[in-house]
Amino acid sequence: MTAIPAPADLKQPTLNPNAETVLVKRYLRKDEEGLVKESPTDMFWRVASSIAAEEEKYEKSPWEPEELARTFYDLMIEGVFLPNSPTLMNAGTPLGQLAACFVLPVPDSIEEIFDALKHAALIHKSGGGTGFSFSRLRPAGARVGTTGGIASGPLSFMRIFNTATEQIKQGGVRRGANMGILRVDHPDIIEFIRAKETEGEFNNFNLSVALTQEFMEQVEAGESYDLFDPRDGRIRGRLEAAQVFDLLVNKAWASGDPGIIFLDRINRDNPTPTQGEIEATNPCGEQPLLPYEACNLGSINLSRFVEIGDDGVRTLNTKRLGEIIHLAVRFLDDVIDASIYPLDEIADMVRTNRKIGLGVMGWADALYALGIPYDSDEALALGKEVMKMVQDESRAASAALAKERGPFPAYEESVFGRTGEGPYRNATTTTIAPTGSLSIIAGCSSGIEPCFALSFTRNVLDGEKLVEVNPVFELVVSETVTDEAEKITILDHVRRIGRLHNCPNAPEELLRVFRTAMDVSAKSHLAMQAAFQKYTDNAVSKTVNLPNEATEDDIREIYLEAYRQGVKGVTVYRDGSKTGQVLCTGDGA
Ligand code: ADP
Structure with a gap:
């Protein structure tokens, strides 16, 4: 593939200081001495041109690679669309590994x-x-056939994975992250649920217990259930479902871990069941995958689609959104071809199903700009409308690519092939990622989360601190509050406590619209997750934030409600219950 030279008239990216810092620390290429050897412009062109170059091999592509590279470049520098971090870091480099999500x-x-x-x-x-x-690992205490010894069980091996992760810094930029999953009917489930009791244990893991509908019914009916040896299916014990559930709730209250995933629900949506059963997700839970499968993600920044009409009213430009979705799907499909995978098994699996995960970020900022409170029926309705559009248009884009380049190889045997839907180029098209780093680069709120605060100090690598004030908030305050002294009081208050709560003189309208994660009830957090999940092939990354004084009963109710609402998994975080999180925050964990 020939490298596409950068045109002389490329637009320059406008990046806020936080984005600059993050790019310099983690994304821009460095020489052997660790000195930065590319500018953000170079980086975005490296990514855009190497991904667009993949078009060369498709005769029916309507795009000239150079023209497409320019289009991709503009989308990225304007913060309209960004691919996941490994694509930004590694596209067009010898390493060339571009996907964020793997399951082994x-x-x-x-x-x-x-x-x-x-x-x-x-x-x-x-x-x-x-x-x-x-x-699949035999439980602790089981016999080891070849040696006659006693097996040490899943947790002892997880500890080794945890230590190994600790030692491998990703290209010197970030430590790795893992998701560890155990089925609720594994004999070691109690130890697994308690795994993070000691602070610092399994610090490179997020943990999730895989639940089933049957288990949830047993909890509600107060029944007990069997534990099975994974090797032969023999019954190895029996537990009270409600007691296990209580323990789960208790540990999630104490530390945020483990979360829960509904494995049967995930498998009900498995588009390629003949390729295997889904047993795990990526570290943040939004991407269920088959063993040896990988997926690359990308996110559209919804806040960039809010426009002011001639009448002064702000609306979401859905026509433009539709166009960008098509470009984003082309981008992500090209990423599959451009990526060098670390194992042949993974390369085969990825090229068979060609899953991509297009999602959104900047949702809370878009709502701020539109003047819609996050926890309102209007926000839920708009969320559904937007995500339905992402789902429908990404499928349409994938169908168009199938005509141009052929469907994904497992299409015929997939649920789509069997029902005559499609053909599609990709077995899945949508996923809502946390966008921990991408949202900093794009300067928007992350994923579909409400803003954590209206201003906050962000810790980045090496203890450096970055101060951020929500730009949409600043803009609206300057537009709506005319009295200078009042403006200063409001901004000072927000700078101090991060939200408008108890702010003297804050106009009603600001209080109504500028809700933060802590102002939003758990039920509203979940309702938003469910609204987006309804139109997402894969899953939705969402944390239900709770105040420090939330009780175990609150968490129990959230877990039960998550089950009722049809989401695929849920993560709760009670303020102050954990000193450091595995990843996906801006702190470069
Ligand atoms: P980003 O904003 O950097 O693209 P996200 O916060 O959206 O990443 O996370 C998406 C996925 O990327 C995660 O679920 C996980 O699979 C992967 N990921 C994120 N951070 C890390 C990390 N530090 N180490 C390994 N994988 C990561």
Whole structure:
């Protein structure tokens, strides 16, 4: 593939200081001495041109690679669309690994466990995150046939994965991240639920218990259930479902871990069941994948689609959104071809199903700009409308690509092929990522989360601190508050406590619209997650934020409500319950 030279008249990116800092620290290429050797312009062109160059091999592509590279470049520098971090870091470089999400199988033998460990190390080195189900491992105390010894169980092996992760810094920029999953009917489930009781244990893991509808019914009916040895399906114990559920709730209250995922619900939406069963997700839970599958993500910044009409009213430009969705799908499909995968098994799997995960970020900022409170029926309705559009248009784009380049190889055997829907180029098209770093680069609120605060200090690498005031808030204050002294009082208040709560003189309208994560009830957090999940192929990254004084009962109610609302998993975070999170925050964990 020939490199496309940068045109002389490329537009320059306008980046806020936080974005600059993050790019310099983690994204821009460095020489052997660690000195930055590319500018943000170089970086965005490196990414745009190397991805667009993939078009050359498709005869029917309507795009000239150079023209497409320019289009991709503009989308990125304007913060309209960004691919996931590994694509920004590695596109057009010898490493060339572009996907953020991986799932590896962990079969029940020493050789295979350590193969998985090695593969995880390779993935972390390349900037990806890994998810594993440890459910296939024999329980602690079981006999080891070949040696006559006693098995140490999933947790002891997870500890090794955790330590290995600690040692591998991703290209010197960030540590790896893992998702560890155990089925609720595994004999070691109690130890798993308690795994993070000691502060610092399994610090490179997010943990999730895989639940089923049957288990939830047993909780509600007060029944007990069987635990099975994964090797032969023999019953190895029995537990009270409600007691296990209570323990789960208690630990999630104490530390945020473990979260829960509804495995049967995830498999009900598996588009390629003949390719295998889904047993795990990526580290932040938004991307369920088959063993050895990887997926690259990308996010559209909705806040860039808010426009002021001639009548002075702000609306979301859905026509332009539709066009951008088509470009984003083309981008992400090209990323699959451009990516160099760390294992042949992964390359095969990815090229068979060609999953991509297009999602959105800047949702809370868009709502601010539109004057719609996050926790309102209007926001839920608009969320559904927007995500339905992303879903429908991304499928339409994938169908168009299938005509141009052929459907994904497993299409015929997929649920789409069997029902005559499509053909599509990609087995899935939509995922809502946390966009922990991308949202800093684009200067918008992350994913579909409400803003954590209206101003806050962000800790980045090496203890450096960045102060951010929400730009939409500043703009609206300057537009609506005419009295200078009042403006200063409001901004000072927000600078001090991060929200408008108890702010003297704050206009009613500001109080109504500028809600933050802590002003929004748990129920509203979940309702938003469910609204977006309804139109998302994969899953939705969302944290239900709770105040420090939230009780275990609050968490129990959230878990039950999550089940009722049909989401695929849920993560709660009670303010102050954890000193450091695994990742996905701006703190470069
Ligand atoms: P970004 O904004 O950097 O693109 P996200 O916060 O959207 O990333 O996370 C998306 C996915 O990227 C995560 O679910 C995980 O699979 C992967 N990921 C994010 N941060 C890390 C990390 N520090 N190490 C490994 N994988 C990561």
